[in-house]
Amino acid sequence: MLITLEGLDGSGKTTVWEALRDAYPGATFTREPTDSWYGEAVDRSIAADDADPLAELFLLTADHANHLSETVEPALADGGLVVSDRYSDSRFAYQAATLAASDVPLDRPLEYIRGIHAGFSRPPDATIYLDLDARAAAERAGRTNKFEQDGYLATVRDNYERLIDAEPDRFVRVDASRSPEAVTARVEAVVAELVEE
Ligand SMILES: Nc1ncnc2c1ncn2[C@@H]1O[C@H](COP(=O)(O)OP(=O)(O)OP(=O)(O)O)[C@@H](O)[C@H]1O
Numbered sequence: 475m476l477i478t479l480e481g482l483d484g485s486g487k488t489t490v491w492e493a494l495r496d497a498y499p500g501a502t503f504t505r506e507p508t509d510s511w512y513g514e515a516v517d518r519s520i521a522a523d524d525a526d527p528l529a530e531l532f533l534l535t536a537d538h539a540n541h542l543s544e545t546v547e548p549a550l551a552d553g554g555l556v557v558s559d560r561y562s563d564s565r566f567a568y569q570a571a572t573l574a575a576s577d578v579p580l581d582r583p584l585e586y587i588r589g590i591h592a593g594f595s596r597p598p599d600a601t602i603y604l605d606l607d608a609r610a611a612a613e614r615a616g617r618t619n620k621f622e623q624d625g626y627l628a629t630v631r632d633n634y635e636r637l638i639d640a641e642p643d644r645f646v647r648v649d650a651s652r653s654p655e656a657v658t659a660r661v662e663a664v665v666a667e668l669v670e671e
């Protein structure tokens with residue numbers, strides 16, 4: 475089973491991912507961007523305020539392809555539980571926001587990015603969405619790069635809402651404005667239920 479954690483920067487994904495890692499020692503815990511050289515290229519792009527938006531999308535998509543073949547698909551083939559801190563929905567939400575604000579002449583960037591993934595990706599079985607407003611998320615994240623900005627994250631949040639509307643059965647929304655203990659307890663309960671199903 476593939477479970478993904480999604481949400482804005484600072485929503486608490488890494489905090490719950492670490493708690494789940496302690497609770498499920500036999501599972502595969504992974505993340506995007508990865509720590510491969512593809513992921514390092516992504517990190518460089520994220521740090522660059524003038525990165526080309528399409529090039530950035532394709533760097534992230536290359537990292538995803540390698541993540542799938544090297545980590546996710548082998549672990550799933552072994553019948554294991556895989557928990558990923560960010561996955562394809564991050565591309566749909568973030569790069570759609572980036573492309574919409576760019577000069578790239580795409581009418582429907584979110585659908586364009588989904589279309590690219592449809593050809594090769596493996597959709598998550600369930601996605602836990604840590605829901606937090608853009609201002610609180612940017613505040614927690616520290617506003618240290620081009621993504622951790624209130625206005626940009628507000629558009630990203632709108633895009634996540636569109637994704638949830640399109641696939642309500644895949645997403646489980648968790649209120650990420652609560653305390654770390656309350657958020658972690660809720661996510662652990664959700665994962666326990668998903669694994670038992
Ligand atoms: N429920 C919470 N309430 C308040 N602060 C929190 C909560 N969860 C995490 N934090 C704090 O917010 C900051 C970001 O948390 P974390 O790294 O888990 O988020 P993230 O979603 O992984 O962020 P990013 O996407 O930027 O890596 C950290 O300082 C963390 O201690």
Ligand SMILES: Cc1cn([C@H]2C[C@H](O)[C@@H](COP(=O)(O)O)O2)c(=O)[nH]c1=O
Pocket residue numbers: 483506507520534560561562563564565566568569621622
């Ligand atoms: C996978 C992925 C990530 N991003 C952005 C979101 C964050 O601002 C950074 C790094 O992620 P982290 O969780 O803070 O470590 O990358 C993105 O824009 N698109 C993606 O597909």
